[in-house]
Amino acid sequence: MTTTTNATLMASTALAFVLGLCAAPFANAQEQEKKAATKSDRLAPATAKQSQPATMLDVITISATMIKTAVIESMAAISAIDQDELDRIQPDTAADIFRTTPGVAASMNGDDPATAINIRGLEQYGRVVVTLDGARQDYWRVGHGSGSFYVEPDLIKEATVIRGPVSNAYGSGGIGGVVSFETKDAGDFLKKDESWALSEKLGYESNGDGFTASTTGAYRFSDDADIIGNLIYRDRDSYTDGNGDTVPWTGERVTSGYLKTTLRPADGHELKLGAILQRYNDQITGSSGSTSPTLSRYDTNTTNQTYTAAYTWKPDDNDLIDLSASAYHNRTRAEQTQVWPTSAIGNFRFYDVATTGFNVKIPRASTPGASPTR
Secondary structure: OHHHHHHHHHHHHHHHHHHHHHHHHHHHHHHHHHHHHHHHHHHHHHHHHHHHHOOOOOOOOOOOOOOOOHHHOOOEEEEEEEEHHHHHHOOOOOHHHOOOOOEEEEEEEEOOEEEEEEEEEEEOOOOEEEEHHHEOOOOOOOOOOOEEEEHHHEEEEEEEEOOOHHHHHHHOOOOOOOEEEEOOHHHHHOOOOOOOOEEEEEEEOOOOOOOEEEEEEEEEEEEEEEEEEEEEEEEEEOEOOOOEEOOOOOEEEEEEEEEEEEEEOOOEEEEEEEEEEEEEEEEOOOOOOOOOOOOOOEEEEEEEEEEEEEEEEEEOOOEEEEEEEEEEEEEEEEEEEEEEEEEOOOOOOEEEEEEEEEEEEEEOOOOOOOOOOO
């Protein structure tokens, strides 16, 4: 019995050993399958995401631009004085336009028609850039509050003030800000069904015994061509102060001419050509209104010329095309002949500053379904 039991035990052990050897490969195969399944489970979320359609994000553009947008949507401190506001103000000088504009101080000397703009305490030396239809007005003269630009308010359709260094989009050096003037088009003067119109503005002031005449006319040749022009003549004597005393040398004589035409040679194409000529005759001193017998006084003739050309290509049937380019030339020349004191009569000096430049806005395509980059 003992022999039989041992034989059975040995036989059972041998059978188990053989079965173990046979089962080992299958166990290893199952373990490898489990590892592969675990790895597959880990990769499953990424594979599932790749099978889904891509998510379209809004296009993000980081740049300084000169593109028009609503003031409330702009990421800058901007104030805009539009035509309705100008009609309400009825400005007599360029300085009058900014009397209620926060952070902006515009000043003029009694004997100098040029306007100086101060934005948040910064002015002159190119710190504040002034443009007229995109043309930089770079003239300024070192002195006691000397002005920097010449413009007649009757020409202006809109004035925009941009505060701070974001204004560098309009040119280098404008760390204080930008004052951008835009002149009127014929379409701003003519009603939709009018082919021509003429207006006359007359003004008289008793303090200084002066008068102003401003004539504006526009003609629309067709929907594709129009023109507008303006002539201004102003003559004023020296005004009196609150005590009734005459403030010497505060009179002036101004002649200004303005012409602008708009052409649309084809659908989506527009060309604007403009010219502004201004001439000022004044007697300028080192200190406005001073009666000092030794203070130098100059008979000053200042001529300001601005020529602009602007082209845009923006077809209605193609949102990917939005090209604009402009070129300009501005020149300001002030000729001064000394008329006081008598020992220096006839001395002559002049200031002459000219600026030529161009701007190009390169079109950028926007992704379908994303917010526009304009």
